[in-house]
Amino acid sequence: MKTSTAISNRFCPQTLFLYGTYRDDGTPNFGLFCWFSYVWDDGLGIMACIGGEKLTKDLIRKNKVFSANLVSESLLPLADHYGHTSGYQSEKMKLIPDIVPGNVLNVPVVVESPWTYELEVVREIPWGESDVFLCKIRNVMTDGYYDDETVPFDERLRKASPVLTTRGTYYSLSGKNLGAWGTPQQSLRRLSTE
Numbered sequence: 189m190k191t192s193t194a195i196s197n198r199f200c201p202q203t204l205f206l207y208g209t210y211r212d213d214g215t216p217n218f219g220l221f222c223w224f225s226y227v228w229d230d231g232l233g234i235m236a237c238i239g240g241e242k243l244t245k246d247l248i249r250k251n252k253v254f255s256a257n258l259v260s261e262s263l264l265p266l267a268d269h270y271g272h273t274s275g276y277q278s279e280k281m282k283l284i285p286d287i288v289p290g291n292v293l294n295v296p297v298v299v300e301s302p303w304t305y306e307l308e309v310v311r312e313i314p315w316g317e318s319d320v321f322l323c324k325i326r327n328v329m330t331d332g333y334y335d336d337e338t339v340p341f342d343e344r345l346r347k348a349s350p351v352l353t354t355r356g357t358y359y360s361l362s363g364k365n366l367g368a369w370g371t372p373q374q375s376l377r378r379l380s381t382e
């Protein structure tokens with residue numbers, strides 16, 4: 189029987205993205221984000237909700253462009269670190285993944301991410317304590333493998349291994365618990381002290 193429950197999205201897991209921007213000195217900054225979805229006008233577009241004040245928001249407002257890099261299981265420890273360290277802290281970007289420049293926009297693209305959007309902001313909507321950025325997708329970057337239609341899509345999706353999140357926990361596509369927010373980054377600390 190269906191009954192009313194508290195307002196939440198607990199059974200609606202979301203994929204995670206690293207939003208990449210360039211700081212004024214040309215070095216990259218990454219933050220972790222899940223309030224991300226799609227819109228349609230004359231083609232596929234994106235809406236991104238960013239709460240509070242953070243470096244990613246400052247840089248998106250200033251430059252009007254950013255990358256959204258799908259977080260795969262292999263990227264999770266680094267992504268978790270970027271989601272728990274403010275860009276205003278100078279040591280945040282001591283660990284940087286391999287990046288290449290966007291093919292269309294001046295944005296940092298994470299090589300290891302299976303799917304990267306190059307995004308241009310066309311409208312910013314203040315929304316209470318947050319701001320919603322409506323964006324045009326100017327380009328998608330991926331490895332040729334993910335574009336190979338001769339490989340069954342299920343197989344490619346499993347290889348992309350996007351990380352899902354709900355209720356403060358990370359999950360694999362098949363529902364495996366990948367740890368509470370804040371725990372995957374601990375493996376980076378172990379590596380850096382070994």
Ligand SMILES: Cc1cc2nc3c(=O)[nH]c(=O)nc-3n(C[C@H](O)[C@H](O)[C@H](O)COP(=O)(O)O)c2cc1C
Nearest residue numbers: 219220221222223238239242243244271273274275
């Ligand atoms: C799993 C996860 C998802 C997050 N999703 C969002 C989000 O959608 N919107 C947001 O404003 N902050 C989100 N955050 C918080 C930012 O990642 C965090 O504020 C980060 O420090 C931003 O980086 P920056 O300071 O370099 O901009 C999320 C954090 C985690 C751990």
